[in-house]
Amino acid sequence: MEGGGSERQTGGRNSLSARDLRETLAEVGICTWSLNPTTGRVTVSENCHQVLGVPARSLSDHDAFQAVVHPEDRGARAAAVCCALNQGGRYSIEYRVRQADGEVRWVRSQGRAERGRGPAATRFRGIVYCIDERRQAEARLQRLQADLIHVSRLSAMGEMASALAHELNQPLGAISNYAAACDHFLAEPGPVRIDEARDAIAAATGQAQRAGAIIRRLRDFVTRGETDRQFESVAGLIGDACDLALIGVGEQGVEVRIDPGPPGARVLADRVQIQQVLVNLIRNACEAMRDSARRYLAITAAVQNDGVVRISVSDTGPGIPAAIADTLFLPFVTTKPTGMGVGLSVSRSIVHAHGGGFWVDSTATGGATFHFTLPTVED
Template sequence: MSEPPDPDEAREEAREVGFGTTGAAPRQDADRWSMIAQSIGDAIIGETLDGTVTDWNRGAERIFGYSAAEAIGRHISMLFPTGMKGEPQTILDRIAIGDSVELYVAKRQRKDGSLIDVSLSDSPVYDRAGCLVGAAKVARDVTATMDAQAKLEESEARLRSVLATVPEAMVLIDEHGFIESFSATAEQLFGYTATDAVGMNVGSILPESYSQQRDGNIGHFLSSGERHIIGIGRKVEGRRRDGSIFPMQLTVGELHAGGKRFFTGFIRDMTEHDEAQRRLGQLQDELIHMSRLTALGEMATTLAHELNQPLTAAANYLSGARRLLADGSPEHLAIVRDAIEKASKQVLRGGEIIRRLREFVARGETERQTEKLGELIREACALGLVGAGESGVEVRYSFNSEVDVVLVDRVQIQQVLLNLVRNAIEAMQGSAIRRLTIETRRVDRETIEVAVADTGTGIASDVVPRLFQPFVTSKKRGLGVGLSISRTIVEAHGGSLWAEPVEGGGTIFRMTLFTGEDGEGD
């Protein structure tokens, strides 16, 4: 790029050259155009073909900070930041061949050294004879606009980031039910990409039986203003791209933008929640059923002990009668002998059944497999806390991270945990502090201990010695078989169950279970 001329000489030459012509009428036209140029808020700058400034309106003074006297005669490169000094010549080269240059946004430097964003238009200027004599530059300060746009883009980026991380899917629809925006979570949930979803009717992601009702609800809201769907979370069904139906929680909001009305739908997949509720209900049924069976087993054990002697005596009496009748009248001897022999067999059979039932309960034969202890505890607590929401019980867990696997019958051990949790909740009903703490710790390689502690009133001293005996209870209601059954189950697993008082009030129930490891390798 050639060196710019001396500013003073260039300024005088620029005044002489300008873009005007001689003669009264042309001078009047030039004056009129000069007044117009001076009144425009944008910068209007005239340049020679070598880049010397010849014209500089008040808009240019305001935008770039140079007065006309300071700018005219200087090279246009004064407006270019460091590192961009070669760009003026590139633009002038384009002007020299008659091309116009449009720049939507470019960095330029003010007199004080600050950088601003401007939109630029450089056009070639011809004299009356059609000869190329220079360039006309129109510049507009768009710094505020670009800052606002940057802030808007930053805000949109933050919003996209939030929508990409929240667990709920977000769908934006217009007042006619067509999708305007589809979040990343919505893409994962419904199987559509945002590109595919935008423009579809919202009915595409709802079951056919519900989509018409959904559109009807929107139309009814728009026409009457009754908020049948707005701001109210409800459980509905969704339809994925593959046609599968799933339960979802839908909350709809309303917004106004650009004179239009839009609706935002926040959607949460309820599949896992519903499955968990189903499993919880199933588990509750199983535990209730198991409770009845174990209670029956506990009573059967007692009955076996009480009935075994009279049954044995009855068998002996019948056996003696058979021998006595053996010497009687032969007329009915065969019939009596046969009847007594059958009675003896039936009585013995009943005794054998009771004996086997007692042995089964005593041995505690169960279907054992390895289970995750933390999961067993949390599920049992969830079940135990059902209906205790108003009791204000605080639950704390402290699990040993080194071991979490036990060899147990899942249903039976959860029955034990359920009994302990429910007992603890009832014991804390009158306490100011209601804290339930469940801890696990490793005793040795084969054994893990579970502790269930409460801040209740403790166990009455007269009940402590008989705490685990059947039908012993301090409750106003209840049969007093829960702890007895629980100990039977734990002992059938090869473990132990006992209670300890807590200093300051409360009780700790401790039980041991086997991890299923062989104990070798220590």
């Protein structure tokens, strides 16, 4: 900083000329634009064809610029420009443009509207540049995250395979028994036998419907689909998840308490993904209590004052081992001998994507309680 601060030079041979600036921006793919708020005339740099795919001379006014914008994004861009001109300050928006050859690409435009002494903007200028690579990377990341979530669901069902097989064998075995009884009744014709056969058929139908309900729940749970957020009842989410997650739990001697909270509580959520979180937490809790003398599982929900519902899953297992307490939510960290170690990591990502929180409380006397929150919605 000798000589009075050479970094503050604004002239002379060390300053960046307008030509140098234009060439530098062109080399990095940045187009400059300027809009005259009074006349509506637009001026763009010559390199705009690299970004927008049309000659600079064709973008003479706001309407001409709008014509390049993808039809689905024109409204949002026009609203953003209008807001900047009316209120002044910074302008920033991402939208798609359709080039002359039909190719569609994503761009980001940002700038600033300046005011004079009056309320109207006197100057509006900025830059626009291509963000296609970033958008494509984000799309790939979203696909990978969706794949991981789906794999986690399949893994959960794989770990429950024996319990699911047992649950399905019960109605199937009952159907077989009722069919045999029906055959026996019909071998000895008579009004009484026919009535008994009808009863057997009705009972078999009920068992078939029970098996069908189990299969439908499994199909809905493992099917890979796009994220679909709807208004969902918290009690309904918990009930559907418990129907699947608690299969076979009674035979393990687990005492279960379910308190789904107030019946009117609702959230905006992807039903399958939130059920996935609950199924993972419930199955983990049951697994943790496998060697416990007392096996008590509590699944509760409570609406908080800050506009969220807190859902908790508590167990009486050994708690969280100190060795993994700090890394519990990292991928591939698990206490199961055959686990993948992605369930908790995926569950936390799902909850965070829904705008909620995810954490665990563990006590010195044993047991763990996993909590997650979701924003509630008003009727």
